[in-house]
Amino acid sequence: MILKAVSHQGHEFLYQQVIQLIRDMSAQQALLPSEKLPSLRKMASNLNISIPTVKQAYQALEDQGVIEAREKSGYFLKAVNMASSLPKRVKLSREPVIVNKQALIEQVYTAIHQAHVVPFGVANPVAAAPTDKALARNMRRVMTLAGSSAINYGPLDGYAPLKKQLIHRYLDFGIGINMDEMVITNGAQEALAIALKCVTKPGDVVAIESPCYHGIIELIESLGLKALEIPLCPDNGIWLNDLAQALNEHDIKACLFSTAISNPVGSFMPDKNREQLVELVESHNVVLIEDDVYGDLYFTPKRGTPAIAYSKKGLVLSCSSFSKTAAPSYRVGWLIAGKFAGQARRYKRALSCSTSLINQWTLSEFVFSGEYDRNLKVLRQRLRTNKEHMRRCLQQAMPKGTRISDPQGGCVIWLDLGCEYDSQKLFSLALEVGISITPGLIFSASNKYKSCIRLSYGVQWGEQIEQAIVTLGKLTLLAKK
Ligand SMILES: Cc1ncc(COP(=O)(O)O)c(C=O)c1O
Numbered sequence: 001m002i003l004k005a006v007s008h009q010g011h012e013f014l015y016q017q018v019i020q021l022i023r024d025m026s027a028q029q030a031l032l033p034s035e036k037l038p039s040l041r042k043m044a045s046n047l048n049i050s051i052p053t054v055k056q057a058y059q060a061l062e063d064q065g066v067i068e069a070r071e072k073s074g075y076f077l078k079a080v081n082m083a084s085s086l087p088k089r090v091k092l093s094r095e096p097v098i099v100n101k102q103a104l105i106e107q108v109y110t111a112i113h114q115a116h117v118v119p120f121g122v123a124n125p126v127a128a129a130p131t132d133k134a135l136a137r138n139m140r141r142v143m144t145l146a147g148s149s150a151i152n153y154g155p156l157d158g159y160a161p162l163k164k165q166l167i168h169r170y171l172d173f174g175i176g177i178n179m180d181e182m183v184i185t186n187g188a189q190e191a192l193a194i195a196l197k198c199v200t201k202p203g204d205v206v207a208i209e210s211p212c213y214h215g216i217i218e219l220i221e222s223l224g225l226k227a228l229e230i231p232l233c234p235d236n237g238i239w240l241n242d243l244a245q246a247l248n249e250h251d252i253k254a255c256l257f258s259t260a261i262s263n264p265v266g267s268f269m270p271d272k273n274r275e276q277l278v279e280l281v282e283s284h285n286v287v288l289i290e291d292d293v294y295g296d297l298y299f300t301p302k303r304g305t306p307a308i309a310y311s312k313k314g315l316v317l318s319c320s321s322f323s324k325t326a327a328p329s330y331r332v333g334w335l336i337a338g339k340f341a342g343q344a345r346r347y348k349r350a351l352s353c354s355t356s357l358i359n360q361w362t363l364s365e366f367v368f369s370g371e372y373d374r375n376l377k378v379l380r381q382r383l384r385t386n387k388e389h390m391r392r393c394l395q396q397a398m399p400k401g402t403r404i405s406d407p408q409g410g411c412v413i414w415l416d417l418g419c420e421y422d423s424q425k426l427f428s429l430a431l432e433v434g435i436s437i438t439p440g441l442i443f444s445a446s447n448k449y450k451s452c453i454r455l456s457y458g459v460q461w462g463e464q465i466e467q468a469i470v471t472l473g474k475l476t477l478l479a480k481k
Contacts, residue, residue: 006047012271014049016301018057020270023066023235026077037067037075060301064408065388086234087265087403087416090448092242096205096228096250099221099445105214108427112436118459118468121436123263125297125324125411125458128386129379134371135327139362146361154357157345158184158334162364166334175309181341183348184334184355188293189215191319191335194347195289196223196254198317198340204253207246209238211414211443211452213263216256216291220445227445228252232262234405234414237269240276247284254287260295260304264414264443264454266387266407268298271305278310285315292320293333296376298409299384314338322363324411325376330359383411386457393466394455397473411458416440416451417476423453426472426479433475435468 006017025031037043040058044051058075061067067075112121119127143150157163163184167177185191192215200206202224208216210229220227228246230238238257246252259277261268269277281288290307298304308318317340321333332355337344348354366372387407394404394415403416417423423439430437440452459465 006049010272014053015056015060018043018047018049018054019060019301020272022057022061022077026066031077035077036073037077039074064299065391065406085403087405087414087452089233089239090210090229090231092231092239092245093210093229093446096226097445099217099225099227101214101217101442101445102221105218105442108214108438108442111427111431112438114431114436116434117431118435118465120455120459120468120472121438123324123410123412123454123456123458124328125379125383125456126327127458128382128411128460129375131326131366131375134375135330135362135366138365138369138371139358142358142361142365146358150358152357154354154360156349156354158182158355159357159360159364162332162360162367163334165364165367170306170336173305173309175306177336180345181338182334182336183341183344184332184360185319185321185348186331186333186352186355187323187328188291188319188321188333189219190348190352191321191333192216192256192289192291193219193223194335194344194351195317195319195337195340196220196225196256197347198337198343199287199289200225200253205250207243207252207255207257208445209257209262210445211264211440211449212445213258213291214438214442217442217445229445229448230255230257232265232267234265234267235408237262237267237273238277240273240280243277244280247280247286252284252286254289255281256289256291258292258294259288259290259307260292261298261407261409263294263410264412264438265405266410266412266414267405268300268408269304274304274307275310278307278312278316282311282313282315285313288316290316290318292318293324294410295320296325297380297383297411299380299387300408308336308338311338325379326363326366326372330363331356332359332363382461383409383457386411386459386461387413389461389466390455390457390469393469394473397469399473399476412454412456415453415455416449417453417479419451420481421451421476421479422481423449423451423479425481426453426476429475429479430472433471435472437472 318336405414427439440449
């Protein structure tokens with residue numbers, strides 16, 4: 001077994017490099033499911049690092065469910081993390097496409113948002129650790145504090161105390177942002193729309209990851225843009241070689257990627273790749289719009305650094321929101337627009353004037369009190385446990401040969417049922433018995449992923465959920481083409 005040396009001069013801690021090394025070996029099948037890992041001593045001596053460092057890495061991998069310790073036998077790659085059971089790599093799209101998915105997305109969207117269904121179709125992580133009571137308490141206090149301004153318009157580009165808090169959080173990554181570079185928006189969706197409007201015009205080509213969150217596909221269609229799909233690796237974010245090829249072959253105006261954790265796959269892009277991504281895109285003078293909504297819901301040892309931190313030319317615009325960490329109903333997000341900020345503010349004003357003052361103020365108090373971060377910690381733990389439960393239940397319930405992603409964060413998991421299955425059919429069958437799922441077709445700008453589904457584990461885990469997975473497995477057998 002040839003081991004890639006870790007770098008003592010690298011930006012990442014040594015133990016994190018060991019984690020990445022094992023994950024790479026597993027992805028490339030240099031380490032097979034159930035195979036024994038090198039002993040702590042052997043690994044330490046091979047890599048010229050200390051035994052405690054290797055132990056720290058192995059323990060983290062064990063926590064992540066990648067490897068398991070067997071008593072008196074050592075560490076083994078877990079069977080469920082078989083690289084061969086992860087979704088397959090798709091091919092780089094040859095040409096950009098005009099998107100025509102709105103009708104289908106509307107149909108799915110209306111169906112999955114029904115009340116009283118098991119909500120596997122809705123990506124609402126906060127349901128796993130609800131914030132409603134804490135937010136209600138904060139809002140009552142804010143209503144009293146605010147008096148008559150509670151019913152007034154808020155400042156056009158956002159409530160200053162909230163912006164200040166957000167700016168302080170970016171400082172943790174060494175990112176310095178001026179107040180006027182940030183615009184508070186109605187969720188990340190509006191931030192993405194404004195970012196796209198700032199840097200593209202109808203007919204331009206935008207590179208997106210594949211599979212891609214359907215809200216972005218819909219946005220590209222509604223703005224009259226073309227989409228070029230770049231394949232996503234289940235482990236590491238988009239394939240950078242494919243993106244490099246696409247940038248050489250097409251006149252791409254902007255790239256829009258989930259730079260931290262992707263939806264629907266749950267792939268985590270390591271910092272090293274994110275840095276290379278920014279370098280690559282900026283070397284072509286192309287804009288990168290980063291969608292970081294799931295950035296704080298990581299299961300990895302540490303949060304991914306926002307891509308904007310690596311920008312040298314100011315061509316990265318960053319979008320995020322409180323929808324996945326506090327309350328999607330509040331519709332509070334933000335855009336860091338850098339040198340495009342003037343234009344971004346104008347678009348914001350034209351589109352929606354301002355974002356709800358009372359919601360921003362409440363979130364600001366929630367963050368300031370420390371409750372936001374305390375809840376976030378619980379939320380991450382619950383989602384990670386839910387993910388493990390869901391993978392275990394799916395392994396048992398779904399037909400043999402089903403490929404299941406191993407999300408490294410977020411609240412959704414991606415399944416490829418195999419080409420003999422029709423996910424649209426499964427979507428209808430499941431709805432009839434009160435289970436919502438999201439069919440794969442709406443995660444592609446073209447016609448990919450007909451045999452795939454996305455399920456959300458942003459739920460209160462329990463018997464009813466496990467039973468619904470068993471039912472889904474049975475219905476899948478009826479969803480053959
Ligand atoms: C990847 C991704 N980006 C953006 C959004 C939109 O977020 P918001 O609800 O803040 O508009 C979502 C929501 O599901 C998402 O999953």
